[in-house]
Amino acid sequence: IDRTRRDEPTGEVLSLVGKLEGTRMGDKAQRTKPQMQEERRAKRRKRDEDRHDINKMKGYTLLSEGIDEMVGIIYKPKTKETRETYEVLLSFIQAALGDQPRDILCGAADEVLAVLKNEKLRDKERRKEIDLLLGQTDDTRYHVLVNLGKKITDYGGDKEIQNMDDNIDETYGVNVQFESDEEEGDEDIYGEVRDEASDDDMEGDEAVVRCTLSANLVASGELMSSKKKDLHPRDIDAFWLQRQLSRFYDDAIVSQKKADEVLEILKTASDDRECENQLVLLLGFNTFDFIKVLRQHRMMILYCTLLASAQSEAEKERIMGKMEADPELSKFLYQLHETEKEDLIREERSRRERVRQSRMDTDLETMDLDQGGEALAPRQVLDLEDLVFAQGSHFMANKRCQLPDGSFRRQRKGYEEVHVPALKPKPFGSEEQLVSxxxxxxxxxxxxxxxxxxxxxxxxxxxxxxxxxxxxxxxxxxxxxxxxxxxxxxxxxxxxxxxxxxxxxxxxxxxxxxxxxxxxxxxxxxxxxxxxxxxxxxxxxxxxxxxxxxxxxxxxxxxxxxxxxxxxxxxxxxxxxxxxxxxxxxxxxxxxxxxxxxxxxxxxxxxxxxxxxxxxxxxxxxxxxxxxxxxxxxxxxxxxxxxxxxxxxxxxxxxxxxxxxxxxxxxxx
Missing domain, CATH: 3.40.50.300 (P-loop containing nucleotide triphosphate hydrolases)
Structure with a gap:
């Protein structure tokens, strides 16, 4: 009895016509991979996921890395927004208390947040407590502090979760990862030696692994990227946009026109994406780096420019009031107010440093004795180059110009007008009279x-x-x-x-x-x-x-x-x-x-x-x-x-x- 199945090949030559339709040669080809590499990647992926979950559970960030070493710190920010707000709060406290160690500033921040987050206190009592902690503060700085407290949204979380975070090491046990392991790099926590030469075999999955490894770094590195921002509100004046655009446009009239159009886009765009698209259409792709700066610091550039180009005191007060009402804008306003104070402090420090250095030089000269035992006379060197007025008759020694009350500015095409009103006649004194x-x-x-x-x-x-x-x-x-x-x-x-x-x-x-x-x-x-x-x-x-x-x-x-x-x-x-x-x-x-x-x-x-x-x-x-x-x-x-x-x-x-x-x-x- 022939028990050969119907579909079993007989070894005879058969035609393939009609059997290969819809396929091409090589479509069903498969490439096998060594089993050892697959197991190695699976272990590495599992290890990275475990590490990411543990860091996420403990709220591991670049900021908390320094706070964890401090004893007695209650509040630790857990999100990007609260980290940035917490840094601004520490700067605010440092301006009030002076230069202090970070643990003292963090402790003071805990006390301030405890007062701001206490719902049982009335506003007057809360203001009194803040004055006792930071000293007497004016209304503007107090409102800025209250707005910063409102932006801290992760203060006072679930105690059970916090206790679980504190005791997680004792309860479950955590694999310890030392810095030396990261530096050596060839051996992971599983005792596995990594093969650096296997880059060609790690194509698709390697990108996923890298994304997993960098997920926590991106979250924790946002604070460091925010610290690298060089643009400060004090750098932005009424002509900042025009100065930046003058790098791309030689004509001053064209750059001023473009600056006005850019300011209008920053003001009217509904969101950042629309703002970026309109700026690209206006300025072109060759200014894409500058457009990225405009998008990143959109609100700062907009309101600082409007504030610097205000035509009257009433308009200036209106813009400042709008900035104080917004927590994000109030941060820029606070930095502007602190700039002048910081400049004065820096100038005073440099003056004291010069005086101290001069005294040290004098002491060294008096201690420098010749062979006969007599003190050498100090040499007085006159730097003539330092006394040259390079600007000639255009030299202005006054660093600041304070316009009288009632003065205002008007922006014109290519120039700016400054109007100074006539002063009212000063009344005669008791003994003052005209001489005949x-x-x-x-x-x-x-x-x-x-x-x-x-x-x-x-x-x-x-x-x-x-x-x-x-x-x-x-x-x-x-x-x-x-x-x-x-x-x-x-x-x-x-x-x-x-x-x-x-x-x-x-x-x-x-x-x-x-x-x-x-x-x-x-x-x-x-x-x-x-x-x-x-x-x-x-x-x-x-x-x-x-x-x-x-x-x-x-x-x-x-x-x-x-x-x-x-x-x-x-x-x-x-x-x-x-x-x-x-x-x-x-x-x-x-x-x-x-x-x-x-x-x-x-x-x-x-x-x-x-x-x-x-x-x-x-x-x-x-x-x-x-x-x-x-x-x-x-x-x-x-x-x-x-x-x-x-x-x-x-x-x-x-x-x-x-x-x-x-x-x-x-x-x-």
């Missing part, structure tokens, strides 16, 4: 012909200019004040000197004195010559110009009582030994624009003042020195400081700041 021309000495009344009274500023300086020989510093504070302050006060100083040389018969001994008026520009020299010559014509006083365009011979210099010249010409006169007869007759020197000492012409002015002082010391003759400079740079050294409130008319200012100039100033800072 009739009360002046008779010899001085002719110089003020047509005047009934001196104005308020002239009346304030009347006694110092006309009745004393003390040196003066006139602060000229804007255009239009040269005639009201400088010309008339300088004229009173001249009349004071002229009055000393009046003879008994009323004539003036014009050969006994000379007055020098030094102005920086030839046009100003000509203006002063015309003004003084007209007002002193009745005295028979000769006023002459001495500049590069107008020379004076020896006879003309001898016949002239008031010489108005440029600094360079008077420098040449005082350098010549033969002209000493003229310089010894000088009784009054008026230097206009003395604030140009740090300009390229500064050494000339400095040498003129030095020669005048040296001449006074040598001849023992009184020579009055009057200096004229803008009040913005010299009013700290004046005896009388008169602001715009002393002017008889309202004066409003409007400044236009070019965008490129503002960008260069911000980059230099």
């Amino acid at each position: 021309v009739e009360k002046l000495p008779k010899y001085a009344q002719a110089g003020f012909e047509g005047f009934k009274t001196l104005n308020r500023i002239q009346s304030k300086l009347y006694r110092a200019a006309l009745e004393s020989d003390e040196n003066l510093l006139f602060p000229v504070m804007g255009k239009g004040k040269r005639n009201t302050l400088l010309t008339n006060v300088a004229l009173m100083c001249m009349l004071r000197e002229i009055g000393k040389h009046i003879n008994m018969d009323g004539t003036i001994n014009v050969d006994d004195f000379k007055i020098i008026y030094i102005a920086p520009m030839r046009s100003l020299v000509q203006e002063m010559v015309g003004s003084f010559g007209k007002r002193l014509a009745t005295y028979g006083i000769n006023v002459a110009e001495l500049t590069g365009d107008h020379q004076l011979c020896k006879e003309e210099i001898s016949a002239t009582q008031i010489i108005v010249c440029t600094p360079e010409k008077w420098d040449i006169i005082t350098r010549k030994g033969g002209e000493r007869t003229y310089t010894q007759l000088v009784r009054l020197v008026i230097l206009d624009e003395i604030h140009l000492l740090h300009d390229d012409r500064g050494p000339v002015l400095e040498s003129l003042v030095a020669r005048a002082i040296r001449n006074i010391e040598m001849t023992q003759e009184d020579v009055k020195l009057d200096f004229v400079a803008p009040a913005t740079g010299t009013h700290n050294y004046t005896l009388y400081f008169m602001s715009d409130a002393y002017m008889g008319c309202d004066q409003e200012y409007k400044f236009s700041v070019d965008v490129k100039e503002a960008e260069s100033d911000s980059d230099s800072d």
